[in-house]
Amino acid sequence: MKRASSAAPALAILLVWQLAAMIVASPQLPSPEAVLTVLWVEATGGPLLADLGATLARVGICFCLAMLVGSAIGISMASLPGLGRWLDPWVQLLLTLPAMAVAILCYIWLGLGETAAIIAVTLSKLPNVVVILREGARSRDPELAEMARLFRFSRKSLFLDLMLPELAPYFLAATRSGLSLVWKIVLLVELLGRSSGIGFRLHVYFQLLDIARILAYALSFMAVIQLIEITLLAWMDRHVARWKR
Amino acid sequence: MLQVAGLGKSRGGRILFQDIAFTLAKGEILGLSGPSGAGKTTLLSILAGLDTDYQGSLRWEGSPRIGMVFQSPRLLPWRTAAENVALAVAGDRGKALAMLEKVGLAEAADIYPARLSLGMARRVALARALVIEPDVLLLDEAFVSLDPKSADQARAIVLEAVARRGMAVLTVSHDRPDLEKMAGRILELV
Numbered sequence: 001m002k003r004a005s006s007a008a009p010a011l012a013i014l015l016v017w018q019l020a021a022m023i024v025a026s027p028q029l030p031s032p033e034a035v036l037t038v039l040w041v042e043a044t045g046g047p048l049l050a051d052l053g054a055t056l057a058r059v060g061i062c063f064c065l066a067m068l069v070g071s072a073i074g075i076s077m078a079s080l081p082g083l084g085r086w087l088d089p090w091v092q093l094l095l096t097l098p099a100m101a102v103a104i105l106c107y108i109w110l111g112l113g114e115t116a117a118i119i120a121v122t123l124s125k126l127p128n129v130v131v132i133l134r135e136g137a138r139s140r141d142p143e144l145a146e147m148a149r150l151f152r153f154s155r156k157s158l159f160l161d162l163m164l165p166e167l168a169p170y171f172l173a174a175t176r177s178g179l180s181l182v183w184k185i186v187l188l189v190e191l192l193g194r195s196s197g198i199g200f201r202l203h204v205y206f207q208l209l210d211i212a213r214i215l216a217y218a219l220s221f222m223a224v225i226q227l228i229e230i231t232l233l234a235w236m237d238r239h240v241a242r243w244k245r
Numbered sequence: 246m247l248q249v250a251g252l253g254k255s256r257g258g259r260i261l262f263q264d265i266a267f268t269l270a271k272g273e274i275l276g277l278s279g280p281s282g283a284g285k286t287t288l289l290s291i292l293a294g295l296d297t298d299y300q301g302s303l304r305w306e307g308s309p310r311i312g313m314v315f316q317s318p319r320l321l322p323w324r325t326a327a328e329n330v331a332l333a334v335a336g337d338r339g340k341a342l343a344m345l346e347k348v349g350l351a352e353a354a355d356i357y358p359a360r361l362s363l364g365m366a367r368r369v370a371l372a373r374a375l376v377i378e379p380d381v382l383l384l385d386e387a388f389v390s391l392d393p394k395s396a397d398q399a400r401a402i403v404l405e406a407v408a409r410r411g412m413a414v415l416t417v418s419h420d421r422p423d424l425e426k427m428a429g430r431i432l433e434l435v
Binding site for chain 1: 290311317322332333335357
């Protein structure tokens with residue numbers, strides 16, 4: 001019953017799409033069936049899987065880099081107020097800088113290569129992680145820290161048993177917002193300056209005005225992201241909150 | 246074991262307490278009474294080494310291991326009762342389980358603090374303080390919200406450690422009759 005009700009919105013979208021395609025009856029709006037057929041053809045005989053892999057690899061690398069560096073900076077900013085004051089204007093600057101501008105500047109300064117693409121995406125996501133983890137580290141419970149000091153927790157224990165679980169909800173928030181942000185920026189940098197990936201392919205089919213292929217590539221990537229959301233992120237949600245039940 | 250002289254503490258321009266002097270001997274149970282806001286918890290924090298901003302002198306004999314039961318249990322909510330106790334002894338689950346059994350919580354070992362009553366959580370906190378076999382035990386309203394039977398049981402465990410190992414105890418409460426059940430000497434903080 002629950003599965004049926006959660007599938008209902010997706011089925012409704014498909015139905016509306018199908019009806020709209022029938023009414024418009026134009027290559028500008030292909031039917032779901034036509035898009036799925038293209039998707040199958042591109043996946044079995046075309047470059048879809050290779051492009052999907054290239055984009056996912058970029059998403060994975062940029063996401064991990066942004067999480068690692070951003071967490072370290074955010075936690076350091078909360079722990080060392082002097083550093084926090086010094087870095088805050090830089091974080092504000094990066095927060096207000098459009099991802100498109102970062103991507104263009106990186107391509108101009110570093111050349112149209114993989115390094116520039118990775119740096120551009122990581123830089124665009126970085127301030128978001130920094131701010132979330134900085135706020136998380138600022139809201140840590142000083143009473144628990146005192147308790148850990150009194151009972152002489154080891155460094156490993158301070159990290160694994162105190163800091164990580166305390167910051168887990170913030171890591172989860174940064175992960176969730178990060179994933180949705182990173183993949184969109186990756187598509188943008190692929191569109192601007194890469195020769196592989198879903199973004200590159202969308203750019204090619206945009207020039208050919210091949211709507212069916214544009215929708216097929218976009219849908220394939222959205223499906224992968226949704227899969228990550230309902231498996232990995234849902235598991236993380238349950239794991240982080242297990243002690244609250 | 247401990248000599249305190251001229252101890253004072255101010256916060257935000259307000260004097261919490263001043264010129265406090267007392268000694269604590271090995272195997273002694275000293276009670277500290279006083280109204281809310283008199284600085285009892287702050288005094289314990291200073292003795293535990295958690296607050297170093299004070300006036301006066303504090304002389305410990307050697308470097309005693311200090312255990313403390315805080316006013317709120319301060320358990321890690323994401324760790325079970327046994328894990329919370331074990332963390333004080335570098336993860337030794339065997340010791341943690343034995344101590345939990347002593348405080349009557351053997352069956353709650355794998356329960357997270359959110360599912361423990363306040364009284365049970367206080368007993369877990371007592372187990373955590375005792376499992377390290379402290380030379381000095383600081384108790385901050387440790388028996389509040391325990392039912393009479395559990396409170397008596399907790400006191401008996403503390404008294405046993407005092408008799409067996411000569412552990413010194415400084416227990417703080419606003420409830421003087423509660424202190425009289427255990428302390429040999431009671432100081433009034435006004």
